[in-house]
Amino acid sequence: MSGTDIQIACTACGATNRLPPGRDPREARCGKCRAALFSGQPADVDGPMFQRQIGRSSIPVLVDVWAPWCGPCRMMAPEFARAAGMLEPEMRLIKLNSEAEPQTAAALGIRGIPTLLLYRGGREVARQSGAMDAAGIAGWARAQLRH
Template sequence: MSGNRQIVCPGCGATNRVPTDKPAGVGKCGKCGNALFNGKPLDADAGMFSRQTGRSDIPVLVDVWAPWCGPCRMMAPSFEAAAAILEPEMRLLKLNSEVEQGVAGRLAIRGIPTMLLYLEGSEIGRISGAMNTQQIVGWARDQLSKNSAAQKAT
């Protein structure tokens, strides 16, 4: 008997139960029928950010950015390429700190671009500064590995 993962739809925000023995990459939302993953980061408003980080069983990697930020614009293609590599292992979100100032304030964002990694509703990693695709993928996987090792040690 297999278990289920909770995966939040990028379209409607509904929480879907996806069996762990089924490939999540081909899953569709039970409410709206959209694909659960498309290999691209999701532009998230405050509500979608909250649903994705709070209800999903998979890790969520968030790029906090702003349109006026040169390093953010430089990193955008790398973050998009990282989504094609990391999904469906994790969800990638882009949070515009200019539009979502309240969320950025609650997250204590002091510089951008800043990446945050969430697991089961909690932030497990944070790093600031522009990165290339390999650095993004490596950092995210390293943070998950460290968190897994810390969980096993307790």
């Protein structure tokens, strides 16, 4: 991590939290609701929480857009969870259910699922469709941030 504060939106309440340099983000708790800021697991988000995560987090945000009826999505879910353990706290991992949030999925131009979206500074920097294993997800996300 860099020598500047990290800003991260809480996945439980949406509050923006500032973490000073030198503090272990894995031990940080939300100043408003006291939830752990990093759990090593991806958080399920709705449309408004998705916007808070990408708009208020100074670290990259990796989004898995999925649906419950999608076989490849269900196969990738445990892999995405394992990737969260590999990537947090350098990245925030969240899941957006396209069936529950069709307007958000449409606004994002999602044409197939599962789709991974990578955001940095509130802007989409990469997207990838199709199921991957945990190592593939982590490797792809890290490679995109090197560009």
